[in-house]
Amino acid sequence: MTFAIPESVKIYSQFGHPILMWALLATSLYALWLGFQSRKIRSADPETRKTLIQKDVKQKHYVTGSLLLALMVMGTVGGMAATYINNGKLFVGPHLLVGLGMTALIATAAALAPWMQKGNDLARYTHIVLNLTVIGLFGWQAVTGVEIVQRIVSKL
Numbered sequence: 001m002t003f004a005i006p007e008s009v010k011i012y013s014q015f016g017h018p019i020l021m022w023a024l025l026a027t028s029l030y031a032l033w034l035g036f037q038s039r040k041i042r043s044a045d046p047e048t049r050k051t052l053i054q055k056d057v058k059q060k061h062y063v064t065g066s067l068l069l070a071l072m073v074m075g076t077v078g079g080m081a082a083t084y085i086n087n088g089k090l091f092v093g094p095h096l097l098v099g100l101g102m103t104a105l106i107a108t109a110a111a112l113a114p115w116m117q118k119g120n121d122l123a124r125y126t127h128i129v130l131n132l133t134v135i136g137l138f139g140w141q142a143v144t145g146v147e148i149v150q151r152i153v154s155k156l
């Protein structure tokens, strides 16, 4: 039995990924800010420390980070699915490869959580370096991503 995906679904499926990814870029900057706020708890004066603990920045960072991780994995797989549905193939270019790389980096960074919670400094620095790399690459993905959107729109 053959199953054909309706043309309208094919077309609209191409816009879900770019919209989600722009939202995730903002979310990752928020996670970055929360991460450095929770880092500050250790070195801050008692008054600031109290305020940061009351604001629950550690837990907020963990929750935001978990959401970011899950949506980035889904968003990457979704981008590949939409590309395949519309083109019958994937384009092994910078956007695909950098995207897969970013997903691997953020998953590895998240997996360090148990050691960070025990206060392991190596895990903390690795987490920060991996995630700063993810944010840097995100800027690049946004540029190449918008170029792909322009190509799709010009063909409509």
Ligand code: HEM
Pocket (backbone or CB within 6 Å): 028, 029, 031, 032, 035, 036, 038, 039, 058, 061, 062, 065, 066, 067, 068, 069, 106, 109, 110, 111, 113, 114, 116, 117, 124, 127, 128, 131, 132, 134, 135
């Ligand atoms: C944009 C991505 C992210 C950035 C820039 C970031 C940054 C940071 C920073 C700066 C810290 C503080 C380290 C310290 O205390 O010295 C931290 C801690 C932590 N992060 Fe992230 N993070 C990101 C994503 C995530 C993700 C995806 C997860 C997990 C799902 C996560 C879980 C944690 C945990 C559990 C801690 C330790 C908090 C504690 O001390 O209890 N982060 N992160």
Ligand code: HEM
Pocket (backbone or CB within 6 Å): 013, 014, 015, 017, 018, 019, 021, 022, 025, 072, 075, 076, 077, 079, 080, 082, 083, 084, 086, 089, 090, 091, 092, 093, 095, 096, 097, 098, 099, 100, 102, 103, 138, 141, 142, 143, 144, 145, 146, 148, 149, 152
């Ligand atoms: C930030 C803004 C981004 C925009 C505007 C954007 C835009 C796009 C567009 C328009 C496509 C083609 C979809 C289609 O043909 O239906 C695409 C594909 C894809 N995107 Fe993104 N993207 C962005 C970020 C990301 C990020 C952060 C990742 C991964 C972490 C990612 C991973 C992918 C992958 C793996 C594909 C499939 C590429 C292929 O096989 O050619 N994108 N993106």
